[in-house]
Amino acid sequence: MTNPMNSRSRAARWAGLAGAGAALVAVCATTAPAFAATTGTRPSPVGSALHGPAPVDRQALARLMAPDDVANGTMVRITGPGVHLTETTGQLSRDPAAYFRIGSITKLFTSTVVLQLVGEGRFAMDTPVQEILPGTLPAGWAPITVRRLLSHTSGLGMPCVAPENPGSPTPAAVVAALTDPKCPAPQSPVTVQQYNGMNYFLLGLVVEKTTGHPYADEVQRRVARPLGLRHTYLPRPGDTSIPAPSLAAPVPDDPWAWAEGGMISNAPDLDRFLRALLGGRLLAPAQQAELFRMPALSATAKVPFSMGGLVRGELDDGTPVWGKTGSKAGGVNGLFGTQDGKRVLVYSYTAVGDDADRQRRRAEDFIEAAF
Template identity: 70%
Template sequence: MTKIANSRSHGPRWTALAAGCAALVAVVGGALPAAAAGGAGQGSAAVAAPAPRLDREALRELMAPDEVAAGTMVRVSAPGLRWTEATGGLSQDPAASFRIGSVTKVFTSTVVLQLVAEERFTLETPVQELLPGTLPAHWHPITVGQLLSHTSGLGLPCVAPENPQAPTPAAVIAALTDPACPAPEYPVTRQQYNGFNYFLAGMVVEKVTGHRYADEVQRRIARPLGLRHTYLPAPGDTAMPTPSLAAPSAVEPWAWAEGGMISNGPDLERFLGALLRGRLLPPAQQRELFAMPALSQGAQDRFSNAGLLRAELADGTVVWGKTGSMEPYTNGVFGTGDGRRVLVYSYTGVTRDPVAQRRRAEDLVAAAF
């Protein structure tokens, strides 16, 4: 696979955001262990088709509380199969909600691609044209497509924004573009995951539509798909729905279009399945989900033009998805390219060791596909 990871909160929220964008956490990468075959079974009119095989034993072993995770929820779905379990004191309610962290980015990129389909702009449109005055005039143009594919060359802020406990998106970008901070890499020579790309993408959504990012997600994705448990909390809203997967964290969350949403297993399963099957995007934009930018070649983390993580298992199975972390949860959602098999997982972490996080994600994905 490729690395799967995202912002984790450790310390003040601004520190957490910057650190999370600097290092990818909870990653899936490299050649994964061979997984059980996941094709639909053959049947006849007289005999029901068997459910696709699933290595439940391997999943349950991975879900046992240990030095990586205090508790784990896993949901796997495919035609003829729906399996959900939770361990370690996590809620057994299949509708339990959790903070999805940077899985939020997939919602953001989907809205952006819908706007491209509506000819509001193109993936080649410079951000400077859509958000005049937001980025320094001496910076080389950064396109919308570069934001989604993490090929913008953007670095990290070197100063804290105004009101760091509750910064506005504009304040976040102002800190990123402070004269004391280095300009983006140019020419860009590599694909480098950076959550700040998606703050700019969210700002583009609001500027072009004239509506709040949260409202556009509801209008374009959540309501059409019936995602009743998926939303972006208002700034300062620290409440969690009931039931929630685990007890709320003392850390006040905030990451907006980059990583701030709340959802649950059934909603994420429905969203990714619909996205991969082409229910949310026209054909031209659907192709961007799976098209890989040239700069992704040789990268440990390979993201598509639409910001989906591409992961290849040892048996050749390719899956697409995203990870995300927001205290106390570390999550992932992955599916086959046809959207017929989808994995959603969430666990409450014990360690922040990125190597251990990566291995856990690799193993969960390998056991589910």
């Protein structure tokens, strides 16, 4: 796809994106974004001479937002220097501040809090989670560091038994199902980077153990309130409601996804959050660098995640694009930005069916049109 307003090809080097489902999905199976790994082991060059994003391809956006066999209603928000648009099609709220379930985009809030705790010296990136959560994992398991949880290089599998109270499992019950003696131990040594929501259940427990406060309270204290994110929160267990106006008609919610994928937000709040995160307002310099550093295993991964839990895409001129996808309650969402945080894309649509390949292509097309 080429924008006639700019000679740069818009093709992006990634294989595709799939909405990473949230949480009891994580108890059964998780579908991850599938960018092609283009980065190897090098850190991304902060401040390097990149061409930057092209003008927004509004014609492409109009085609993508027309209701079709992928989505029957779509919201897109793109902001940056000289760009500020929010458009909605189909049976979605026209309110630019409408709420929606963000699914696995929640993981970016979790990783932000964890990296802040690292910056405060509460623990290190290479501290084994077994030291922070003694007795939580079986004694025979090899050490699993915070770094490996954040970057999906832990080797953890999925629970092979149902958690206690599967309709509304507690985080501890989810982890107990993962560590049941019937389930296999993690891969060791780890040879692949494999997206797994279980990593972020453990990180949520790390936050609570380290701070002595509920995960939801730490997200509010450390991220939401300082940034003025008045529409961003984690519902209480068992609360399947969503405030009005909601982006789409409320539907029955699936089990509580907690630190893996349970939060509610809106497009303006997500825009402000990612802009602050990529722009260096939430983390100390050492932890900010982790956001853009790619682990060695990402070189061969279908899902190239950074040390800080961000997915990395790369436009054909070398411009990196960072973010996360998520899906929950029938909505498929994405949040991406340029490395300096100056242009940000938020999208959400109501999916028609569950064809993962079509959803991946749709995500690629949105990113190419926006950047």
